Amino acid sequence: MKGEKSMAVEKEFFDVKYKEGSLDAKTAQLILFAVCMSHGYERGANLHLGKARECGASDDEILEAVVYGMRPPAALARNVARNLSVKGL
Numbered sequence: 223m224k225g226e227k228s229m230a231v232e233k234e235f236f237d238v239k240y241k242e243g244s245l246d247a248k249t250a251q252l253i254l255f256a257v258c259m260s261h262g263y264e265r266g267a268n269l270h271l272g273k274a275r276e277c278g279a280s281d282d283e284i285l286e287a288v289v290y291g292m293r294p295p296a297a298l299a300r301n302v303a304r305n306l307s308v309k310g311l
Contacts, residue, residue, distance in 0.1 A: 248277035252284070256291030 230241035245253070251274035258266035274284065304311045 246277075248274060248279050248283075251277055252279055252287040255284075256287040259288065260291035260295055 230243035233240055233242045251270050255267055255270035255274050258264075258270055271284065274287075279287075300311060
């Protein structure tokens with residue numbers, strides 16, 4: 223399973239056609255982990271973290287995914303604060 227790339231399968235999600243399996247398994251699991259984490263879905267984050275580790279994700283790769291998952295919500299909070307004219311932003 224370690225970083226393996228499986229055969230891509232054509233799928234559709236909300237009228238978006240894509241090929242599932244285009245990403246290698248480790249990258250896909252790291253993305254799923256980061257998305258679940260950033261949305262506060264702990265159960266999903268834990269599931270995909272475990273799968274990412276099974277695919278060979280290193281601690282550095284996991285931490286990078288954590289930071290990527292944190293960026294959009296952090297930027298959103300910063301922008302709201304700026305829109306509210308919070309001093310120092």
